[in-house]
Amino acid sequence: MQHRIVVLGAGYTGAIAAGRLARRLHRADVAITLVNPEPDFVERVRLHQLATGQPLRYRPLHEMFAGTGVALKLAKVTAVDADRKTVSVTAVDGSGREELEYDTLVYALGSGWNDGGVPGVAAHAHDIASRPGALRLRDRLAALEAGRPVVVVGGGLTGLEAATEIAEARPDLAVSLAVRGALGDWLSKKGRAHLRTVVDRLGITVHEDTEVAAVAADSVTTADGRTLPAEVTVWTTGFAVHPVARATTLEVTDRGQIVVDGTMRSVSHPDVYAVGDAAMAIGPSDKPLRMSCASGVPMAWQAADAIAARLAGTKVPHLSIRYYQQCVSLGRKDGLIQFVTADDRAKDGAMTGRVAALYKELICKGATWGVANPTGGLPSRRRHVTRQEAGSHGRAEVAA
Structure with missing residues (x-):
C-alpha cells in the first residue's frame, strides 16, 4: 500500500510542501492529499492591494497541481488526532464530515487575524x-x-x-x-x-x-x-495561529504553535511536520523564526526534503534558514528593502524608491512562482519509499 501523506492548508507553505513532495517521491509509493477550504491559491502578501480595489489573479489549485499526483480535497479542518493519526474535515460542498487517515502529516494551517x-x-x-x-x-x-x-x-x-x-x-x-x-x-x-x-x-x-x-x-x-x-x-497588530493544534496532544507553545526540530518535525509526534506560521522553529542566534513568508517558504522546503529523505532511507538534508532582507511596498510606486542580518536585525544598507518597489514585486511574483514550481529551481531527484520508514504502508526498497 502507498504511504499516505496529508497536507493541511494550501497557503504558501502547504502548497509548496505538497508540490515538492510530489516531485521528490514516486507516485506509486505515496498518496499525497492537500486539504484546503478554498479552490484557489490566495496571495496573502497582496491582500492590501485587494483591499484598495486592485484585482488579483485567480489561481485555481486544481490547475496548479495538475499532473503532479497531488489530490486536492476542498474541506475545512475541524480536528487532528495526533495519536490515532487522523484528521477530521468538513467538505465545503456540504457533503458532510470525513475522517482522513495519514502516515505522515504536514500541518500548514497558518495564522489569521489577532x-x-x-x-x-x-x-x-x-x-x-x-x-x-x-x-x-x-x-x-x-x-x-x-x-x-x-x-x-x-x-x-x-x-x-x-x-x-x-x-x-x-x-x-x-x-x-x-x-x-x-x-x-x-x-x-x-x-x-x-x-x-x-x-x-x-x-x-x-x-x-x-x-x-x-x-x-x-x-x-x-x-x-x-x-x-x-x-x-x-x-494590523499581529497574527494568531490556527486553533486546531492547541486542541491536540502535540507539543505547542503558549501561542499554539507546534514545536518542531530543525527538520520541521514535531518534537512530540515524529509523524507530524509543521511549517509556516503554525510552527515554532529556531533560527539563527537561537531566535524563533518570525511569522512571515520569508520564514515559511524555506521551512516548507526543509520539511518536504526531510520527509522524502526519511521515506527513502537516505541522509536527511538540513537547510540553514536565515534572513537577508525585509521587503515593504509603500504603495505601487515606492518601496523599501531593508537589508538585515541572518537573525533579522537591520543593517545600515537599504534600497528605496521605485527600484525597491520593483524588487518587492519580483519577490511577490517569486513566492507565487515557488508554489507552482516547488523545487525552487533545483534539480529534482525522485526517491522510492523504503519499507523500513514507511512501515506497513511502504514498498520494497528501490534504488533512489
Missing part, C-alpha cells in the same frame, strides 16, 4: 489577514466619502503596507497610522528616513508612541485617553 483582546476590535475593526477580510475592507473603503478618517493600527510590515496603499489609492481620505513606538523604529537610519518621507508625501498622519485601548464604530481610544476619529479602523 484582535489582541482589545475591546471593540472584533466588532468594529477590519483586517487584511484573510481574503474575506480584505474584501470587506475594500467594500467599506469604496463606500467612504472624501475627507473621511481612516486609522490603521500597527506599525509593522502589514500596517505600513496597508496605510500607504490606502493613502495612495484614495488620496481624498484622511489616513492616519497609530504605532506603539517610533515610526519604523526597527529599520536602519536610512530606512526610517525614507519611510518618513513617503508617509509625509502621501499625507499620512502618524501617531507615535500610541497604544490603542478600544475601538468604536467611528473612533479609536488610546491608552492615554485620546480619541481619534475613525470612520474605518484597520487592525
Whole structure:
C-alpha cells in the first residue's frame, strides 16, 4: 500500500510542501492529499492591494497541481488526532464530515487575524489577514466619502503596507497610522528616513508612541485617553495561529504553535511536520523564526526534503534558514528593502524608491512562482519509499 501523506492548508507553505513532495517521491509509493477550504491559491502578501480595489489573479489549485499526483480535497479542518493519526474535515460542498487517515502529516494551517483582546476590535475593526477580510475592507473603503478618517493600527510590515496603499489609492481620505513606538523604529537610519518621507508625501498622519485601548464604530481610544476619529479602523497588530493544534496532544507553545526540530518535525509526534506560521522553529542566534513568508517558504522546503529523505532511507538534508532582507511596498510606486542580518536585525544598507518597489514585486511574483514550481529551481531527484520508514504502508526498497 502507498504511504499516505496529508497536507493541511494550501497557503504558501502547504502548497509548496505538497508540490515538492510530489516531485521528490514516486507516485506509486505515496498518496499525497492537500486539504484546503478554498479552490484557489490566495496571495496573502497582496491582500492590501485587494483591499484598495486592485484585482488579483485567480489561481485555481486544481490547475496548479495538475499532473503532479497531488489530490486536492476542498474541506475545512475541524480536528487532528495526533495519536490515532487522523484528521477530521468538513467538505465545503456540504457533503458532510470525513475522517482522513495519514502516515505522515504536514500541518500548514497558518495564522489569521489577532484582535489582541482589545475591546471593540472584533466588532468594529477590519483586517487584511484573510481574503474575506480584505474584501470587506475594500467594500467599506469604496463606500467612504472624501475627507473621511481612516486609522490603521500597527506599525509593522502589514500596517505600513496597508496605510500607504490606502493613502495612495484614495488620496481624498484622511489616513492616519497609530504605532506603539517610533515610526519604523526597527529599520536602519536610512530606512526610517525614507519611510518618513513617503508617509509625509502621501499625507499620512502618524501617531507615535500610541497604544490603542478600544475601538468604536467611528473612533479609536488610546491608552492615554485620546480619541481619534475613525470612520474605518484597520487592525494590523499581529497574527494568531490556527486553533486546531492547541486542541491536540502535540507539543505547542503558549501561542499554539507546534514545536518542531530543525527538520520541521514535531518534537512530540515524529509523524507530524509543521511549517509556516503554525510552527515554532529556531533560527539563527537561537531566535524563533518570525511569522512571515520569508520564514515559511524555506521551512516548507526543509520539511518536504526531510520527509522524502526519511521515506527513502537516505541522509536527511538540513537547510540553514536565515534572513537577508525585509521587503515593504509603500504603495505601487515606492518601496523599501531593508537589508538585515541572518537573525533579522537591520543593517545600515537599504534600497528605496521605485527600484525597491520593483524588487518587492519580483519577490511577490517569486513566492507565487515557488508554489507552482516547488523545487525552487533545483534539480529534482525522485526517491522510492523504503519499507523500513514507511512501515506497513511502504514498498520494497528501490534504488533512489
